[in-house]
Amino acid sequence: MRVLAWRLVLLAAGLVAWELASDRLLPAFYISRPSAIAGRLVQAFASGAIVPHLATTLVEMVVGFSIGLPLGIAVGLLLGTFRFSARVFQPFIILLYSIPLLALAPLFILWFGVGWAPKIVLVAISVFFFVFFNTYVGARELDQDLVASLRVMGANWGEVFRKVTLPASVVWIFTGVKIAAPYALAGAVVGEMLVSRSGLGLLLMQATQMNDMAALYAVLLVIMVLGILASEAAERSERLVLRRQGRTAGG
């Protein structure tokens, strides 16, 4: 409770300082002011003007996750289980991993147009890579003592996979999802900033072009909240799944 109280005090102090500094220490043109930003936010939501843009970004995120997640899990488990293929693919994976994903945005826009598709691909690729990589490493480093003791009990490789690898992979998968969440959001927003007809990234660009600082900060705030919600959703679903498995997080 005391920690929370101090945090609120700190936040309030920061906002007041920002409000007072505006046009006194620094021109409001650059830093805007909290009251103006709050006003913009209320207006954006009250008029519903922001809703289609928010929906666009959300849909891109959700669809991108639904494509990237299962693919990442499948390829991660596959390469992590079959050592030989993992060794064959290793250099190619590192090659692809070395490209900053956002640098692929122009390419995807050329390939997939200006609509939702390139953003969905950017989200999906971010999710895919982090989930794939974590699942792959997890499956590769599966406790060999555990595997050996089940093998001696008569388990064949299929049973080891079903009864050990698969249930154990939950932790690795969620680690990947949690790391991927901010990158996925960045993928969607940057994609929209480059070229699009709708989305929070587009709003950012419009605000910048019109020198509308209050709107710019307001949209940033919305993106921030979206990022927190995405991480929180990943965190909560992990705890839920682990509890259903009888485990506590980290256990």
Added chain:
Amino acid sequence: MAEPAIVLRDVTQVFPGRGAAREVIALEGVSLAVAAQEFVALVGPSGCGKSTVLNLVAGLWPPTRGEVRCTGRPVTGVNTRVGYMTQKDTLLPWRTTLANVGIALELKTRRATGWDRDRISRYIELVGLEGFEHHYPSQLSGGMRRRVALARTLIYEPETLLMDEPFGALDAQLKLVMQAELLRIWGETRNTVVFVTHDLGEAIALADRVVIFTGRPGQVKAVQPVDLPRPRDVFSIRFTPRYAELYEKLWGLLQTEVTKGESL
């Protein structure tokens, strides 16, 4: 005459070097026979290849040279006639006690629902875990988790038990309790046991014979029968003169190996 339950004939195990790691000769010319229903303890300095012996009997990989036989047949491939209890915790964290013990039957019968609840209950009772059937490993103490692992190893009634420092991670008191439990259970089940430990006292208190290994490369240095009467009380046996005598003799043999390894 019947063949011993476990036979190692002139077994050498070489682990090839990889990258900067040098080739390691874990075992060199090891011959060993364990009679059916015998309790044999393998003792030696760390890295002397004691665990490798168990892995070879379990058939996790073939030896570089030599032959390994188990209950009259050569070991080729994973040996499902043994129960293997490792030092590390190998319970599945997402399964309750019941399901962790049951997995052994699940794998033997190849049916997820083919559980014999009575049998599982009997073994959970045997290791003294009644009332903890629906607990997950994270809700159990270290000693209890060992008991679950023991029940899981025993439930499919393997003729041979391989135990790799099964109580190594427990504190001294709990270790004694688990040793007493193991002897009590073994008195009922009478499996052949190969028990790896670096605790000489544990080896003498439990085993019919103690095998002392040299430091790397592991070779059999001495085999000492333990003529202490059974049933044994692991608590008080340590104060008998014969125990002290055996301990002194074996420690003399072991000490040179341990210090040799240390001075490297």
